[in-house]
Amino acid sequence: MVNDKRISKIQALTYELKVRDVMTYKIVSINPKKTIYELRDILRDYRISGTPVVNNGKLVGIISIEDFVNCLSEGEMDALIEDKMSSKVKVLYADEPLVHAVNKLDRYGFGRFPVIDRNGEKLVGIITKGDIIKGVLKKLEVDYHEEEIHRYRASHIFEDIVADRTTLTFQYNVAGKNFDVAGESASKLKKALRRLGIHPDLVRRAAIASYEAEINIVVYTDGGQLTASVRPDQIMIEASDSGPGIPDIEKAIQPGFSTAPEWVQELGFGAGMGLINIKHCVDKLNISSEIGKGTYLKAIINIKQPNL
Amino acid sequence: MNLKDIVKEFNLEVVSSSDNLDREVTGGYVSDLMSDVMANSKSGDIWITLQIHQNIVAVASLKDIVGIVVIGGRKVEEETIEKAETENIPILATELPAFEIVGKLYELGIGREDEDEK
Numbered sequence A: 001m002v003n004d005k006r007i008s009k010i011q012a013l014t015y016e017l018k019v020r021d022v023m024t025y026k027i028v029s030i031n032p033k034k035t036i037y038e039l040r041d042i043l044r045d046y047r048i049s050g051t052p053v054v055n056n057g058k059l060v061g062i063i064s065i066e067d068f069v070n071c072l073s074e075g076e077m078d079a080l081i082e083d084k085m086s087s088k089v090k091v092l093y094a095d096e097p098l099v100h101a102v103n104k105l106d107r108y109g110f111g112r113f114p115v116i117d118r119n120g121e122k123l124v125g126i127i128t129k130g131d132i133i134k135g136v137l138k139k140l141e142v143d144y145h146e147e148e149i150h151r152y153r154a155s156h157i158f159e160d161i162v163a164d165r166t167t168l169t170f171q172y173n174v175a176g177k178n179f180d181v182a183g184e185s186a187s188k189l190k191k192a193l194r195r196l197g198i199h200p201d202l203v204r205r206a207a208i209a210s211y212e213a214e215i216n217i218v219v220y221t222d223g224g225q226l227t228a229s230v231r232p233d234q235i236m237i238e239a240s241d242s243g244p245g246i247p248d249i250e251k252a253i254q255p256g257f258s259t260a261p262e263w264v265q266e267l268g269f270g271a272g273m274g275l276i277n278i279k280h281c282v283d284k285l286n287i288s289s290e291i292g293k294g295t296y297l298k299a300i301i302n303i304k305q306p307n308l
Numbered sequence B: 001m002n003l004k005d006i007v008k009e010f011n012l013e014v015v016s017s018s019d020n021l022d023r024e025v026t027g028g029y030v031s032d033l034m035s036d037v038m039a040n041s042k043s044g045d046i047w048i049t050l051q052i053h054q055n056i057v058a059v060a061s062l063k064d065i066v067g068i069v070v071i072g073g074r075k076v077e078e079e080t081i082e083k084a085e086t087e088n089i090p091i092l093a094t095e096l097p098a099f100e101i102v103g104k105l106y107e108l109g110i111g112r113e114d115e116d117e118k
Helices: A009-016 A036-046 A066-072 A100-108 A128-153 A154-160 A184-195 A200-220 A250-253 A262-264 A274-281 B003-010 B035-040 B054-064 B076-088 B098-108 B113-117
Strands: A050-055 A058-064 A112-116 A122-127 A168-175 A223-230 A234-241 A284-292 A296-300 B013-016 B027-030 B045-049 B067-068 B091-093
Touching: A009 A036, A036 A050, A036 A066, A036 A112, A036 A200, A050 A122, A058 A066, A058 A112, A058 B113, A100 A112, A112 A274, A122 A128, A128 B098, A154 B045, A168 A200, A168 A296, A184 A223, A184 B054, A200 A296, A200 B035, A200 B054, A234 A250, A250 A284, A274 A284, A274 A296, A274 B035, B003 B035, B003 B091, B003 B098, B013 B076, B027 B098, B035 B054, B045 B098, B054 B067, B054 B076, B076 B091
Parallel strands: B027 B045, B045 B067, B067 B091
Antiparallel strands: A050 A058, A112 A122, A168 A223, A223 A234, A234 A296, A284 A296, B013 B091
16 A cells, blocks of 8 residues: 555554544444334434444444445345344454554455454444544644644743843742741752753752752741843852841851751751852852841853863 | 662662652762752762651752662651652661661662772
8 A cells, every 4th residue: 555665654643543542432333133224214314324233232243325225226125134234244453553444444445344342342433434534633633732832842942032132030939947848949940940951960050059049048047039040151040038147258158167056957957068069069159248138149050061 | 770679678668659669779878968968969879868857858859869768767757758759759768777778788789880880
């Protein structure tokens, strides 16, 4: 049927989709003890050209409009379905790939195949060429839609938006003295940066810096804000609070220097490593503070790193 | 070696995220100081600590740590377990003190892969 060696998208879909994905579940069927006359009503009412013959839920045959026309010309309208139906029915299983249905329709030239359940041999649906076409088109539409969404995912934002300067800002409110939620802002920021498609190493460094800045706000102040401004060339992390301020910033950066209360230290915080951790992770660090007014920390991570 | 193997080997109690034990453990880190773990642990590490409060989950999640081993039979706080379930971070508990469990993990080859390559 297809000479082209390349597998087209549609062919791939016929392997991916199962018969049950596209078949019609609402089955019209007829009992073998009914007459051809009664078949006429079914074919007319449902506008179908054939129907499975079912006895006690089990498929026993199939009868089509062709059989009906033959009976009509022979004047056998009172004949029983079971005498006129084809009892050697070609069936498909619900869990077979759609490509089997395509091949069978092609091979036998039938318009429809009853679909049965592999376990109970019970009739569960019917599949026609129309069902296959509709099913494949629907899947194509879904796939296309997903691709569209993918295309507009956040990671493309900097390529999609044309401006002389683009900055994305994420701001998080940090509650003071609340260790229950400490680190959550940094976690959210990390996820946001990942979604933007930023290099994992830069995300890691931004996560450490923002975590430590956040913890400082939690430990020493009544609350503040953590902000990340992302540009194509840099990530700027700012932490601001209106806490007690830092008397000697040089000293505060020294590893091991801490003014954290003992209970905080017991939790594993306030070891005097926070600021130095930030310093190691970022390319530029500025801290300004005023006693009794608050502290402002600004850290910059360059995105276009020469060694990445 | 993944977490499941380690749990089985040392009979650890799985406190949270029991369905996330398949990740490969490539190294380990021992510390009770959050900043120390933030600075020095690596992605893929198993983290041994005595801390049991919620923030261990935040740190583990931020540093992409495979699992946390809480030592000395300490009872992990309920809120920590809840958070660990949401963040999908396995917490394992042992009666052993840090020195012993670390020794056993090291003996098992955790954190020594680099050494073998050299």
